[in-house]
Amino acid sequence: MLKKTAINKISELAAVLMEKGTLIAPVKEVSGHNFAQILDPQKVDLDFYNTIMSPKSAFFPHKEDFINYKVGKPISEAEPVVLNLKPMFLFGVRPCDVKSFQIMDIHFNAAGIIDPYWRQRREATTIFGYAFDLSKSVDSADFYNTLGIYAADPDGSDIFMVKKDNELLLKGITLQGKKLLSELTTIENGKAADKKYFEEYIKKGRDYKTRFMCLDQETITKKLEDIFHNTDFWTRVSSACLSCGVCTFVCPTCYCFDICDDTQFGRGTRRRVWDACMFTDFTLEASGHNPRTQVYQRLRQKINHKYSYHVRKYGVISCVGCGRCTRYCPVSIDIYSIIEEAIKT
Amino acid sequence: MAFEPKILGIACNWCTYTGADLAGTTRLLYPQNLRVVRVMCSSRINPSFIFRAFQLGADGVFVGGCHPGDCHYNTGNLYARRRLAVTKKILEFAGLEPGRFRVEWISASEGNKFAEVVQEFTAQIKNLGPQTKLKIQK
Amino acid sequence: MADFKKIEENLKKEAKRLLEAGEVTVVLAYSKGFDEKHPMPYAAKSVADIKNIVFNEYCNHNMARYLVRYPQGTKIAVAVKAADSRAVIQLIQEEKVKRENLVLLGIPVYGMKNSKTGEVIDSKTTSGLCNPVLYDILLGAEVHGQKIVSPYEVLAEYEAMDKDARWEFWKNQLDKCIRCYACRKACPMCYCDPCFIDQSKPRWADKAPQSPGNMMYHLTRFHHLAGRCIDCGECSRACPVDIPLYLFHKKVAKECEEMFGQAAGMKLEDKPVLVDFRVEDSDKILE
Numbered sequence: 001m002l003k004k005t006a007i008n009k010i011s012e013l014a015a016v017l018m019e020k021g022t023l024i025a026p027v028k029e030v031s032g033h034n035f036a037q038i039l040d041p042q043k044v045d046l047d048f049y050n051t052i053m054s055p056k057s058a059f060f061p062h063k064e065d066f067i068n069y070k071v072g073k074p075i076s077e078a079e080p081v082v083l084n085l086k087p088m089f090l091f092g093v094r095p096c097d098v099k100s101f102q103i104m105d106i107h108f109n110a111a112g113i114i115d116p117y118w119r120q121r122r123e124a125t126t127i128f129g130y131a132f133d134l135s136k137s138v139d140s141a142d143f144y145n146t147l148g149i150y151a152a153d154p155d156g157s158d159i160f161m162v163k164k165d166n167e168l169l170l171k172g173i174t175l176q177g178k179k180l181l182s183e184l185t186t187i188e189n190g191k192a193a194d195k196k197y198f199e200e201y202i203k204k205g206r207d208y209k210t211r212f213m214c215l216d217q218e219t220i221t222k223k224l225e226d227i228f229h230n231t232d233f234w235t236r237v238s239s240a241c242l243s244c245g246v247c248t249f250v251c252p253t254c255y256c257f258d259i260c261d262d263t264q265f266g267r268g269t270r271r272r273v274w275d276a277c278m279f280t281d282f283t284l285e286a287s288g289h290n291p292r293t294q295v296y297q298r299l300r301q302k303i304n305h306k307y308s309y310h311v312r313k314y315g316v317i318s319c320v321g322c323g324r325c326t327r328y329c330p331v332s333i334d335i336y337s338i339i340e341e342a343i344k345t
Numbered sequence: 346m347a348f349e350p351k352i353l354g355i356a357c358n359w360c361t362y363t364g365a366d367l368a369g370t371t372r373l374l375y376p377q378n379l380r381v382v383r384v385m386c387s388s389r390i391n392p393s394f395i396f397r398a399f400q401l402g403a404d405g406v407f408v409g410g411c412h413p414g415d416c417h418y419n420t421g422n423l424y425a426r427r428r429l430a431v432t433k434k435i436l437e438f439a440g441l442e443p444g445r446f447r448v449e450w451i452s453a454s455e456g457n458k459f460a461e462v463v464q465e466f467t468a469q470i471k472n473l474g475p476q477t478k479l480k481i482q483k
Numbered sequence: 484m485a486d487f488k489k490i491e492e493n494l495k496k497e498a499k500r501l502l503e504a505g506e507v508t509v510v511l512a513y514s515k516g517f518d519e520k521h522p523m524p525y526a527a528k529s530v531a532d533i534k535n536i537v538f539n540e541y542c543n544h545n546m547a548r549y550l551v552r553y554p555q556g557t558k559i560a561v562a563v564k565a566a567d568s569r570a571v572i573q574l575i576q577e578e579k580v581k582r583e584n585l586v587l588l589g590i591p592v593y594g595m596k597n598s599k600t601g602e603v604i605d606s607k608t609t610s611g612l613c614n615p616v617l618y619d620i621l622l623g624a625e626v627h628g629q630k631i632v633s634p635y636e637v638l639a640e641y642e643a644m645d646k647d648a649r650w651e652f653w654k655n656q657l658d659k660c661i662r663c664y665a666c667r668k669a670c671p672m673c674y675c676d677p678c679f680i681d682q683s684k685p686r687w688a689d690k691a692p693q694s695p696g697n698m699m700y701h702l703t704r705f706h707h708l709a710g711r712c713i714d715c716g717e718c719s720r721a722c723p724v725d726i727p728l729y730l731f732h733k734k735v736a737k738e739c740e741e742m743f744g745q746a747a748g749m750k751l752e753d754k755p756v757l758v759d760f761r762v763e764d765s766d767k768i769l770e
Contacts, residue, residue: 029659031725052723053661062661063691140518240524242548245663246723262689264401264481273691276663281681295552330669330721331544332521332598392706393679393687393699400695414762423760427743430768431709431757434738435702438641438731440650448769478650481695 001172001181002190002198007046010168014041016186021087024058026051035090046092046130046168049139054252054324055097056104058090059121064272071266083117088125092161095153096144096320098129100252102156106314107255126180128170129157131201134208141323143211143336149320152205162201169198210321213340217311220339224308227345231296237338238299240331245276247325247333253306253318277302303338350404350470354381354463355390359417360452361409367456375460376467379407387411388421392432395446399479405445405470407463412450422450441478444469485592486623491538493622494562497588499533507560507586509553511546512536520598524549538590541598545715547571547671550580560586564595565612566715569748570671572617573713576748576755579674589618591626597720606632608716608729616749634714635737641730653731659724660697662690666728667704669721672711679703705731710739710756713748742768
């Protein structure tokens with residue numbers, strides 16, 4: 001099933017989706033685009049390259065309240081926070097970011113303990129993937145090709161969207177997506193020419209090149225294991241690192257968090273907040289000992305986690321090459337160059 | 346019900362706090378809106394105390410110390426004067442009403458002044474109304 | 484625009500000389516990043532590293548930030564632009580580094596650009612000086628005849644605002660904060676370990692990126708940098724969500740200059756204003 005709508009009528013589609021549930025889509029902010037819950041359909045803006053923050057916050061918010069409690073009362077009186085989700089529509093997600101959800105599913109929805117918050121949100125959500133605009137030049141920080149992802153990869157999306165001049169073509173990919181699309185009666189059906197355009201666009205997406213290197217999982221994993229103790233290498237690549245949390249916070253596949261209690265005047269909330277392995281206090285133990293006091297140790301941990309430990313444990317690299325960490329790093333540290341250098345070492 | 350502000354008073358042990366004692370023993374009347382915390386010296390006050398007080402619902406913050414030159418530790422209040430002046434400018438540029446933060450030098454013998462300052466400050470805060478900007482919303 | 488190629492050549496030449504002669508063990512400068520517009524801070528430790536050094540209009544990073552990372556006593560050469568040299572002076576005043584361990588490679592420059600937006604940063608987001616305040620070796624001709632704009636000029640618009648409008652402005656800006664702490668990490672003056680916000684006893688603010696904690700973090704940071712901020716603007720450029728932190732820092736710097744008659748990082752013999760006092764300071768500053 002293929003449908004289409006004019007780009008300048010996107011607010012009408014947004015309004016329909018808002019009636020059906022919660023719509024999360026890119027909006028223009030002062031510094032760039034970001035995903036946000038849409039309250040005014042006019043705000044949806046698809047004229048973006050990629051958002052600053054990754055869409056992971058739709059399923060794994062920066063701050064998630066778990067329970068509200070009163071000091072001095074038994075735990076049985078604490079009130080758990082119930083999600084009460086309406087159907088969610090995550091609109092305009094780039095193919096590399098769509099892939100990130102599959103990696104995050106490993107941690108929150110498959111291996112070991114299942115996270116009910118992630119799962120409920122994930123199950124309630126229909127993902128509208130959105131191909132990169134092939135007529136525009138690629139950002140020099142991106143390298144999703146290296147991770148086997150293409151600019152117009154419908155894999156993982158429920159509905160995949162492609163821009164055709166002033167129109168937006170929507171195609172149902174999964175059953176859930178097809179069903180939703182058939183319910184969207186206000187937008188017109190695509191013609192045969194549109195179908196052809198869509199298929200060709202997906203194919204053309206394979207020729208839209210980001211930075212690329214031949215990255216064999218086994219080789220890179222082994223290599224990183226070999227150079228773990230090569231302090232010279234790690235000190236060199238981290239000499240500029242400020243050890244801030246930008247890279248982890250904008251990353252679509254970083255999932256570390258901290259559980260915090262926020263108590264005031266006898267009432268409190270226990271919540272989960274994003275944490276970053278680049279923070280000094282990330283590994284600080286209650287005894288006062290900190291196993292990772294040096295910047296190079298923290299950067300090494302970050303890169304090893306994504307490209308080595310994660311492969312050993314779950315069989316995939318925990319990176320989708322969206323280029324955000326490189327783009328927003330205050331000192332332009334480039335994970336791609338580090339991996340490239342590591343292979344050569 | 347009329348608005349009764351919550352005012353935090355941070356007073357130095359040697360002058361203002363003793364001054365407050367004197368105001369009490371001389372049976373001077375002053376509003377009960379002031380909650381006094383005693384510190385050893387006005388320079389012990391971390392500016393974060395003041396920000397935090399506003400966040401936790403103070404409608405005004407008053408700081409009292411020894412007169413310059415009178416400090417029990419010789420120079421503590423001279424440092425405090427500079428520091429608290431900066432605090433005041435920061436609160437002002439952030440957009441908080443300037444009248445909500447006040448610093449006064451009150452010596453141990455100035456029970457009268459203490460009572461007067463508290464009366465005046467409380468009236469001023471009542472005039473300004475509840476502080477909602479920095480206060481953490483529940 | 485300044486002659487960037489010439490500066491780069493001189494930078495390489497001096498770095499080579501200093502490393503060869505063993506006068507320093509590390510040269511803090513810039514190297515190529517993933518593209519032209521994104522140079523990186525770089526620590527050249529041997530003559531072989533020198534070929535990587537670059538200098539162009541995007542080399543905004545304040546290299547003084549990295550000085551405190553090396554053990555006391557390390558001989559370091561550091562490339563400094565105007566604001567960066569002030570940071571070095573401030574760090575010397577605060578006894579974090581010693582003058583005799585440093586070789587300052589001064590870079591007189593104007594027309595530096597923000598790599599995110601491409602706009603020229605002179606005087607708007609940085610101190611408006613072109614020539615380093617302190618240096619041992621100057622890597623280019625001193626800049627003269629540039630239009631002098633007060634670094635505080637950008638503040639006029641915000642000072643004129645009504646207090647409620649200003650509150651709205653700052654609340655909206657600081658609500659954007661994601662608490663990645665890039666501002667404090669990019670800041671040459673933020674070297675506390677642990678930072679007050681990382682302390683758990685007392686816990687000054689909530690860890691979650693929401694209004695009260697953000698406010699506490701930023702207001703306190705503005706205060707901690709009072710009279711110490713040398714106006715390099717790195718905090719604002721490091722910010723992934725573009726909070727104009729430089730405005731608040733400039734305002735506090737301006738007030739400190741007016742009240743105490745001294746700008747941060749201008750003279751080696753000065754003391755930072757908040758660890759200093761004068762008996763004749765006026766009580767008027769408290770009004």
